[in-house]
Amino acid sequence: MLTLLSAMYIVVRAASSEADPIRVLVTGAAGQIAYSLLYSIAKGDVFGKDQPIILVLLDIPPMLPVLDGVVMELQDCALPLLREVIPTDKVEVGFKDLDAAILVGSMPRKEGMERKDLLKANVAIFKTQGAALEKYAKKTVRVLVVGNPANTNCLIASKSAPSIPKENFSCLTRLDHNRARSQVAMRCGVPADAVKNVIIWGNHSSTQYPDVHHAMVNVHGKEVKAYDAVKDDSWLKGDFISTVQLRGAAVIKARKLSSAMSAAKAICDHMRDWWFGTLDGEFMSMGVYAGGNSYGIPEDLIYSFPVHIKNKSWNIHDGLTVNDFSRAKMDATAAELVEERDTALSFLSQ
Incomplete structure (x- = not known):
């Protein structure tokens, strides 16, 4: 009993x-x-x-x-x-x-x-x-x-x-983040998870800026800067950026339909990280509210930043150095978002 x-x-x-x-x-x-x-x-x-x-x-x-x-x-x-x-x-x-x-x-x-x-x-x-x-x-x-x-x-x-x-x-800018990560990985001949800390700045549009100045690549067990791993600055500042920016259009042209499998995977990645947090030493790209005090981005925008997440709360990863090349790209995508915001708000008040 x-x-x-x-x-x-x-x-x-x-x-x-x-x-x-x-x-x-x-x-x-x-x-x-x-x-x-x-x-x-x-x-x-x-x-x-x-x-x-x-x-x-x-x-x-x-x-x-x-x-x-x-x-x-x-x-x-x-x-x-x-x-x-x-x-x-x-x-x-x-x-x-x-x-x-x-x-x-x-x-x-x-x-x-x-x-x-x-x-x-x-x-x-x-x-x-x-x-x-x-x-x-x-x-x-x-x-x-x-x-x-x-x-x-x-x-x-x-x-x-x-x-x-x-x-x-x-x-969602995680799809762009994953695209950038994959492009670097293929260029270096390593798995995608060997690349970390790529950044998507700004708008999920063709003005977005995929940035690898702070990315690291694990090559044969040793982490090296992405620029040193790729060894092709002209590609990183040229075709790499345009490939990521225009990838969605390229998929549509080839498939006659927009990205679905990769978009779904990116949604899963985004929500899982939001729920359980990012790994120590890593940040991911998310479009989040810009309060006007991070990286000189105008306030009252949803702008993609590098973030780390803990307890279901994200924080922008501040303090990264921004060179003149990056600054120009970041400002250009912010300007597009300001224009979009102002146009949308004019409709919101109608």
């Missing part, structure tokens, strides 16, 4: 020690990025192998039949951490009690559309989503904006959710 009671106690204790499920929203959930992303989240690759998940999938009404198919596939994966899947087209359902929001959906640029028209359309979307975060989500929610123009969309969402800390909003 005592043995039976002990066994029952162990079972009850094990059941009660399981973590509560977290609610994770993915917008644009019927799209191709989400299709590559959802399995990794539900499997535990992002928020932890012992963290139950409730997945909330939001999309526009015409995409709901497609979303039903996505839900069926997630069910058919028989993933032990996936407690519930909630497909919806309603913000009051999608944004309720969220722990994490991954805002993938946005208005894509269509043929003949001017950039200001694209901004206007996305201001409307991210104003609505920011207001929904404000009204329905937890104040501790961590928000990652993926939909382009990601930096400015993120800023609009943040401004539309004033009671959620600005530090809880970020935009």
